[in-house]
Amino acid sequence: MSEYVLEMTGVSKSFPGVKALDNVQLKLRPGKVHALMGENGAGKSTLMKCMFGIYKMDEGQILMDGQPVTIDDPMDALNKGIAMVHQELQPIPARTVGENIFLGRYPMKKALGFIPMVDHAKMYADTADLLKKVRMNFDPKQKVGELSVSQMQSVEIAKAVSANCRVLILDEPTSSLTANEVEALFRIIEDLKAEGVAVVYISHKMDEILRIGDEVTIMRDGRYIGTWEADELTTDKIITLMVGRELTNLYPKRENVPGEVVFEVKDFTSINPRSFRNVSFQLRRGEILGVGGLVGAQRTELMEGLFGIRSHTTGQIFYKGQEITITRPKDAIDQGIAMLTEDRRGSGIMGVLSVADNISISSLNKYLDHGYFINGKKVEQLVQDNVKKMNIKTPSSKTLIKSLSGGNQQKVLVGRWLANNPDVLILDEPTRGIDVGAKYEIYCIIADLAKEGKSIIMISSEMSELIGMSDRIMVMCDGRVTGFVEGSEATQENIMTYATQFE
Structure with missing residues (x-):
């Protein structure tokens, strides 16, 4: 035997x-x-x-x-x-x-x-x-x-x-x-x-x-x-x-300098009484705002509400000083807001399509000749630029995305949104299910985007990730914002204190 x-x-x-x-x-x-x-x-x-x-x-x-x-x-x-x-x-x-x-x-x-x-x-x-x-x-x-x-x-x-x-x-x-x-x-x-x-x-x-x-x-x-x-x-x-090498730093050095407020939410409340309510916060240019909380804190639901996926009853959204109305994702996209969802397979990748299709799908209207015909050469250049910038490991741009590793799929999705050149990126669990090496690459991409002046909202259930990457951390509990912590002062203890402030 x-x-x-x-x-x-x-x-x-x-x-x-x-x-x-x-x-x-x-x-x-x-x-x-x-x-x-x-x-x-x-x-x-x-x-x-x-x-x-x-x-x-x-x-x-x-x-x-x-x-x-x-x-x-x-x-x-x-x-x-x-x-x-x-x-x-x-x-x-x-x-x-x-x-x-x-x-x-x-x-x-x-x-x-x-x-x-x-x-x-x-x-x-x-x-x-x-x-x-x-x-x-x-x-x-x-x-x-x-x-x-x-x-x-x-x-x-x-x-x-x-x-x-x-x-x-x-x-x-x-x-x-x-x-x-x-x-x-x-x-x-x-x-x-x-x-x-x-x-x-x-x-x-x-x-x-x-x-x-x-x-x-x-x-x-x-x-x-x-x-x-x-x-x-x-x-x-x-x-x-x-x-195959030593990683001396788990998080990249960040050189972003947060500037003026570009995105503000006031008294935002879900149509669902058991979801987010009375949420208010500000996001600055070039800032990485972490969003922490336990499972069930309604972090994802809040961000889906801001992106027009979920309905809300009250609240205001201000973008670059002007009040805007978002009732569907297209409204958010048109305003320069992008959202990377938590469920990569369920609501992110289109597995039966190629890497090229998945990168270009949200910005094809920018590459039309005479308003009707897609300019294939320009689209392919867009795809190749993103493959290079994101360091996506793929045999070719025609490879089906479902055959890539989780980390490379995630980079394709980031590339998809960057093709629209958004000013505000909402990243929901951006490193979920990917390894330490791929995580570092995603962290570098996030840090570079913030340095370029992009404003990042990053939901994460990993305490070390929140602390290591955020300029500020907004903590939620049971659908409410219970506190803000400056990144330099963040500890697991003070985040958990806010995350467990149930009514």
């Missing part, structure tokens, strides 16, 4: 113009958490998709209990005891929690003795038992579309656990979870370890890796670098192995 529940050896995988995996190996022991780390584009998710049957390996072998196996597709992987929670969530919003969890494997019964149909009573009873087991307090019959992103992620985790798997792949499982939800996930992982399940844990959060990981495999540029016991590693050593 092999000491490994699953082994991958000599795995290679290529896509047009790029070799994603080059002779990679991975060995998983039962009852252990095996952390898989590397920069965005290192090949981590591609390797997991090969394990889960989403991609076919060009070369390599998978062994389970020492015996070669072929995994044809995700259902075959589930049948073999392999489950996966993907980084980019793909729930069915119109269906219930129970229906999402048991999708493709509904419990069945026979009506009238012979007509097969879904046994809804058993499905919802099993869902309730499962949610109780994993300490998640959801109604099994609630529509998933009514849940927050963090709650959707919790449902996906419950779905994976329900498969009674021997190998569980968690790809950035805590990227949208609150602190309490993260603790609940860690308790679930400990329970699974006790049952002998091998857990593959992909995360860019070093503290999580060093806390729950037993072994760590590091990849770089599609290649296997090595495997270490977790207690042999430090954060600095992991970063050096991941990026």
Whole structure:
């Protein structure tokens, strides 16, 4: 009997113009958490998709209990005891929690003795038992579309656990979870370890890796670098192995000098009484205004209201001293305001289109000949300028954006908005789900934009990011602004004090 529940050896995988995996190996022991780390584009998710049957390996072998196996597709992987929670969530919003969890494997019964149909009573009873087991307090019959992103992620985790798997792949499982939800996930992982399940844990959060990981495999540029016991590693050593160099500074030196007020909000209140209310703040030219708060503080909802995605009842918006009216995103865009949304896949990228299409889509009207025909040469020049400026790693501008790493997708989205030359940029969790190296590149882009005089509003759930990047921090709690902290005086303690000032 092999000491490994699953082994991958000599795995290679290529896509047009790029070799994603080059002779990679991975060995998983039962009852252990095996952390898989590397920069965005290192090949981590591609390797997991090969394990889960989403991609076919060009070369390599998978062994389970020492015996070669072929995994044809995700259902075959589930049948073999392999489950996966993907980084980019793909729930069915119109269906219930129970229906999402048991999708493709509904419990069945026979009506009238012979007509097969879904046994809804058993499905919802099993869902309730499962949610109780994993300490998640959801109604099994609630529509998933009514849940927050963090709650959707919790449902996906419950779905994976329900498969009674021997190998569980968690790809950035805590990227949208609150602190309490993260603790609940860690308790679930400990329970699974006790049952002998091998857990593959992909995360860019070093503290999580060093806390729950037993072994760590590091990849770089599609290649296997090595495997270490977790207690042999430090954060600095992991970063050096991941990026191939030492990162002496996590945040770039900022040379922006905030100037006059260019954007002001007064008494802004949502049409939803449980959302943001009576919000007032100012934003200066060349300033990075951080927005902090716990999940549920209504930070995203506020910014979507200012951008015209959500309705409001009262409040005024002033731009360069003049009151403006924003009732839809086009109004904001026409005023020189841009917004990078939190959900990169759901409301950001257009996965079936190319990098060029995704960069140029919001500014094509600027490149029309005679008012009707798109000037392809000018559009391509715009795309190439942004690829160079953003340092986007892509085989070509014609490559589908969905094949890029998360960090490069994010840079494409920043490039899309910069093509409109906005004066105010709202960035909602701009580094969510991307690695430390790509984060630094995003930070440099933000710092350069502020230096050029662009005004930045940056929502972030990472305290260190808020403190490291912001000139000022606006803190929200329960839909209200509870305080402002100067960046030079910001600490986790005073931010949390404001973030927990519930009424």
